[in-house]
Amino acid sequence: MREPISMTNHQLLNPQDHGQLRLLPRAGVEPHFVQIVPSEFVAAAIACPILFSKDPATGAFYAGAVLGLKPEEGALKSIEERGCFEPLSLQRDGFFISGERIAIDRANPRFSETEGELLFDDAQPSTSLRRMQRVLGQLHEGIEQTAVLVRDFMNLKLLESIDVSLSFDDGERLTLQGLYTVSRDSLRELEDVDVLRLFRSGHLQLAYTIAGSINQLATLAHVRNRKLAMS
Template identity: 30%
Template sequence: MSNHQILNPTDHGALRVRADAAPELGDGVMSCLVVPSEFRRLACEYPIFFRFDGESRSFAALALFGFEGGENLFLEDGRWDAASRPFAMAVQPFLVGRPQGGQGAGQVHIDMDHPRVVLAGGEGVRVFDDAGQPSPWLEEVAGMLGALDEGYRASGEFYAALDRHDLLEPFSMDVTLDNGASHRLVGYHLINEEKLRALDAAALAGLHDAGHLEPIFMALASLGNLGKLVRRKNRRADG
């Protein structure tokens, strides 16, 4: 269940939010949605894959945190063990809402039923200061919300370009750990490097001019993090 409300100092002036990291705070997930505009920032930490949503008939990108449901190998002693987090994880429990009809400027909403929400008197980061102004932490989160919303709205053109050039291919992988346990990654897609290399100069120039070439290369580069993720899994299994 969720209880979304428009964030405002009148109703939420005493609110605090847990900013640490833990499975019970919503961080216990195997992957999360990421947008092409953040691929460059995330490519040094997480493998980035694509997944087709049969209901919406569209692709989305995911940053991978583990190899089985509910597993986040980046959680370490109440903190997120990475230089950066995907926007979708960093902004919780906030989200972008819009007026009825879906038109107009985005609004900062908060899910009051999210486990990160702490009522007055609890431990957590202030959302508003004593004067009712957004705290520096909230301003930072609002900036990430805006970047996530903008990136999501722009992502349709990116996926249309991938589809136009038939650049996504199905991917599966068997992961065998040092202790003999195995996991299988299925249902994902990645960039087909052969088809990318076969594109002519005009097609590559079009992708570059539209800003699509960089996230394509960042997604490919991110696959080097699979080995790092396996090592995290091995250390966790050994411990």
């Protein structure tokens, strides 16, 4: 996952400048829609709908896990509520890839000079930093895998738009737009040769995982109703 480096708060990570820098647990408001990659689909589908959206800047599709139904109102706030699923894109909060280097957002509250786990141990990556290196590597590889998956789905016309309308006990009605899923009807109509190719690539399992995860929207609505009743 390559991202531009700003000269303001983003810095290339190195032991000379950041030898005493420490990492704190991630905190703050949970996003309601989080980008995920194919290696996460099975774990995500246990508790979350998996839907596609389009990057407003490029128009490219990306996959995301729906953690909540409104911005700044994550229905599945805790990792326990998400079936112990912690998206890679949340784990890497504050870290980025710039070319062949790792960069950090120095203004991110995860970084401290007094508390948390050191990023370097005798100028070498600490256990925490090595874990983050693996996360970034998985994300970078997964973004490329997603592009291949989306291209496969689009060539076979498997993606379809979906508008979600949900009503809640407090009278509010929410509509989610600009989202896409895998069409079960289109899956059933595939030619045998395409089914076999999807199966061998691993994309058939992912397609059914995505299509089945839409049932988790009802779970999200139930959790939100329960929390509304308790507030």
